[in-house]
Amino acid sequence: MPKQKIHIIGIAGKTSSAIAKMFKDLGWEVSGSDQGMYPPVSDFLQENNITVTSPYNASNVPNDVDTVVIAGNALIVDPNNPEYLKAKTLDVPILSYPEVLQEYVIKNNSIVVVGNFGKGTVSGAITKALSDLGLNPSYMVGGQLLDFSESLKTTASDWSVVEGDEYPTPPLDGSPPVSKFFYYNPKYLVLTSAEWDHYDKFSSEQEYVENYQLLVKNLPEDGLLVINSEGKNTAQLIEHAPCKVVTYGISKESDYLYTDIGLQPYLFGNFNYSNLTAAYALLTEIGFDHDTLVDSLNSYQGLEYRMQKVFDNNSTIVIRDLAHSPVKAQAALEAVRQNWPDHRIVGIFEIFSSSLKTKSVLSELHGKFEAADQIFIPKVDAVERINKENRATGKEIVAAIGEVATYLPKDELLIEALLEQTENTVFIFMSSGGLRHIPERFLESLQSPK
Structure with a gap:
């Protein structure tokens, strides 16, 4: 009996690449595509011998495919994605991620x-x-x-x-x-x-x-x-x-x-x-x-970047967390304060999701960061689809948080500020994004010989 074939449109996401691996483990022949491919997902797919093509093109979808999966934001970016349009002509199941x-x-x-x-x-x-x-x-x-x-x-x-x-x-x-x-x-x-x-x-x-x-x-x-x-x-x-x-x-x-x-x-x-x-x-x-x-x-050790200690020498502790909203940042900071009551607490909170970049959210920021001794807000990238008059600027965000907050849009200056005082300090990086590799660069500097 021939292997079942599945094609995943938008394979470069963390969840969609996991779907690809699941079907590979089930013995299916798996292919996929995305607009761009980058590590670590590209490495993961290559390690598992999953065929990937880029960019999107109708010819990427095998004519004899048995099932097609639409993952990630493939249709949000382009409702007329050429691979999706071809899949609709093949009379095969087309499934979303939850399906x-x-x-x-x-x-x-x-x-x-x-x-x-x-x-x-x-x-x-x-x-x-x-x-x-x-x-x-x-x-x-x-x-x-x-x-x-x-x-x-x-x-x-x-x-x-x-x-x-x-x-x-x-x-x-x-x-x-x-x-x-x-x-x-x-x-x-x-x-x-x-x-x-x-x-x-x-x-x-x-x-x-x-x-x-x-x-x-x-x-x-x-x-x-x-x-x-x-x-x-x-x-x-x-x-x-x-x-x-x-x-x-x-x-x-x-x-x-x-x-x-x-x-x-x-x-x-x-x-x-x-x-x-x-x-x-x-x-x-x-x-x-x-x-x-x-x-x-x-x-139980929990999840990566869910209050995960990535460095600890008793005096200096570095934590990664996916806190992406003011209430989640508050909970994370309070947990750190509870566990290290005698340490200085420094939070780095990235305004990553578009829902945090509107003026309507400014009122939600006040009072949520009081467990920290210092809060740094990295560069806030503008979201074009938010009207200019409704966009919250970095300066407005730190003003809403209060005196504990500082806006440092230049990554190099932010890392320098963090390195000024590291003893008896807990640093917690909070973001649902990658924070432009600031945590990794900070750790590298922290551990390099003085």
């Missing part, structure tokens, strides 16, 4: 973790625990798990764990965009928080919360909702669940309290303690053994 997960990863015992805090960390903790229990789950986590070599895997197990993103994706049939988590059919749902996020897609907090409300309503009667009693807007969601509900937390009265479960984890910070409690609560309710869960969660 791939729905068809190849989601299992009968579908565990989905949602919320705008900690869903990747919780998903990874549950995945590790189920693996340690010998259940070999299928899983997808939107980041690199430090305990696993892959962030996406499909297995023959009847269990799956998926990080459920609330960001809407446009269906390929032209119907209105829906949040990705609606594709994942959860039987077991963990909900960490429903604090308004993605302002560019949800026009109000009410619209954002109602999205979660619909997800909760769709749970099966024999399902389970595990919900954070301390999460924003979570209390109002409980009444919509048609199934059993249990709560968890670190201080507020809950069915599962962090202080009661006997963890001594590798991860630190109250929000990580909350995340681990969520995983413990879910798996205990399902019926798994306490001692095995505690051992697994204690040794």
Whole structure:
């Protein structure tokens, strides 16, 4: 029997390259394309012998392909992508990213973790625990798990764990965009928080919360909702669940309290303690053994760039974190202050996402960075699609944060400023982007002989 053939349009992303590897492991013949190819994804695809072409061209799509996947922003950049137009003439399935997960990863015992805090960390903790229990789950986590070599895997197990993103994706049939988590059919749902996020897609907090409300309503009667009693807007969601509900937390009265479960984890910070409690609560309710869960969660290392220590000589500590919004930066800084109360705390916060570059977000910045002794804002690149009068400048951003903040648009000057005082200091780099390799350059200078 000939191998199944799949072509992935927009293969150069972290998640889409993981899809390519998953199908390669399933024995499929995999090809893909993108507008440009760069390390580390290009290296990853080459190492796995996956054929990649660039730029987009209709001839890149094999005439005898069995399935086509549209990934990344291929159609956002160009709705008339030539490869997509050709695929539509071939009478084969054309799948979006969440549809791939729905068809190849989601299992009968579908565990989905949602919320705008900690869903990747919780998903990874549950995945590790189920693996340690010998259940070999299928899983997808939107980041690199430090305990696993892959962030996406499909297995023959009847269990799956998926990080459920609330960001809407446009269906390929032209119907209105829906949040990705609606594709994942959860039987077991963990909900960490429903604090308004993605302002560019949800026009109000009410619209954002109602999205979660619909997800909760769709749970099966024999399902389970595990919900954070301390999460924003979570209390109002409980009444919509048609199934059993249990709560968890670190201080507020809950069915599962962090202080009661006997963890001594590798991860630190109250929000990580909350995340681990969520995983413990879910798996205990399902019926798994306490001692095995505690051992697994204690040794869990988390995700790359999720409060990840990349340098530590006791005096100087460097942390990478994907905090991309003011509330996430606040949580990260408070965790650092909690863990290193006697150190100087310096935060570098990149204004990366377009939703942070509008004047409407300036009010959200005030009071979120008080746990730091100093905050640096690197260069803020303009987004052309935001009207000039609505764009927030670097100077306006630091003014909104307060006296603790400094705007340094020149990377060399920023690195020099960081190196001025490194003893007894924790540096935390916060960005969902690459920060133009400032962290790597800073580390190189920090470790070079004086």
